[in-house]
Amino acid sequence: MAPAALAQASGTAASPPTAQPEEPAGYGYGPGMMGGSWGDGLGMMGGGMMPGWGGKPWPGMMGGWGGPGTGPGHWGGPAVSIADRLAALKDELNITAGETDAWNTYAAAVTAADQSFADGVKSLWHPPASGAVTPDQRFDTMTKMVALMKQGYDQKKAAADALMPHLTQYQQGQASEILPGLATRHGGRGMMGGW
Structure with a gap:
């Protein structure tokens, strides 16, 4: 039964729907760009980007030094090891025996790049000797x-x-959407999502 007919049958008048105020697109609570959970307002990159060096109330930009901001899942994602994630990507792409050497070279480079990044981040995070x-x-x-x-x-x-030249055309299409170094769309797994 339509809402107007239902209201008429029950003896009440149907009221027109009221307009809800709209939020500007892209604002409000959500999971943030690289971490946090719905409604916590942590925003871009997890735990409070601006307080810095463990300032209150959040541990600082991307988790602070030596804390949740470094190591596996350092962008607020689950703590999945690089090796596990690369193994899952290898399976997802159905890497063949003939492609394994090229894949292993790629995986070693991604692992080294991630380790270099983690080491660089750790070198940046140390509490100030005194003062703010x-x-x-x-x-x-x-x-x-x-x-x-x-x-x-x-x-x-x-x-x-x-x-890429070692992959089939189908695999190349998949790789462009999922591989670190290629996938950069909307928090994709490429540049920072999950790595």
């Missing part, structure tokens, strides 16, 4: 962090580009 972190110090650290991310992405992209 200045805005210039925070900006310098963030600039170095972006440079580390770019360096890691470039290394993974070079490795992925070297792998």
